[in-house]
Amino acid sequence: MKKSVVFILFVFMYVTGSAQDKDFNKNITIGVYTNIGVNKLIRFTSKYVTGQIGPFHSMASYCAGLNISRSLSRNIRIEIAACYSLHKVGFELSPPIYTDSKIYTETFETVNIPIIFYRYLKNNYFLRLGTITDFSLTRNSEWIDTQSGFGMSIGAGKEICINNFSINLTPNLEIHSLLPFNSFKDKQRLFVLGLGIGFRYNPPLNKRDESND
Numbered sequence: 649m650k651k652s653v654v655f656i657l658f659v660f661m662y663v664t665g666s667a668q669d670k671d672f673n674k675n676i677t678i679g680v681y682t683n684i685g686v687n688k689l690i691r692f693t694s695k696y697v698t699g700q701i702g703p704f705h706s707m708a709s710y711c712a713g714l715n716i717s718r719s720l721s722r723n724i725r726i727e728i729a730a731c732y733s734l735h736k737v738g739f740e741l742s743p744p745i746y747t748d749s750k751i752y753t754e755t756f757e758t759v760n761i762p763i764i765f766y767r768y769l770k771n772n773y774f775l776r777l778g779t780i781t782d783f784s785l786t787r788n789s790e791w792i793d794t795q796s797g798f799g800m801s802i803g804a805g806k807e808i809c810i811n812n813f814s815i816n817l818t819p820n821l822e823i824h825s826l827l828p829f830n831s832f833k834d835k836q837r838l839f840v841l842g843l844g845i846g847f848r849y850n851p852p853l854n855k856r857d858e859s860n861d
Contacts, residue, residue, distance in 0.1 A: 797828035
């Protein structure tokens with residue numbers, strides 16, 4: 649599984665790569681980011697897991713943080729962020745634990761570090777693909793597995809530029825704990841379908857650096 653994730657990222661960068669132009673802004677930029685959506689726990693198994701929780705129900709998810717980014721070419725940009733995430737999940741207690749169809753909820757928090765590659769298309773539309781490293785914060789949870797591990801983020805959107813500022817609107821899908829730090833049988837993974845909104849300041853193009861390329 650780990651090799652597959654690395655291979656997907658390599659292919660994405662290879663097929664979207666472009667020649668190093670001399671008129672793109674290579675300055676490091678700083679921004680803020682938030683992602684609001686719904687999440688759901690999923691197990692990668694079709695069998696009934698006796699004595700475990702399920703079915704799962706969709707609940708709210710929220711993420712916010714800071715990011716820094718730099719253009720690698722005219723059409724490729726890399727972004728690294730530090731984010732705080734809050735997830736509320738819903739579930740039922742499967743028989744023989746409990747026979748009623750009551751929905752229970754738990755809320756947990758994580759700190760995550762996304763590393764995202766952007767491939768820009770025409771009219772400032774873009775595709776994005778990257779990894780997410782999650783670290784679960786201390787919590788008292790009886791039923792929900794820790795989501796610490798490596799995940800993936802896939803999305804597409806549009807960048808709106810206003811003077812030296814830009815706004816990114818990104819519908820996206822996140823898969824958390826795809827490669828967990830502590831793996832165990834029938835582990836729950838967290839899927840998040842959200843809308844990301846990012847604000848970034850872009851320093852003016854440094855003409856002196858451009859002439860030295």
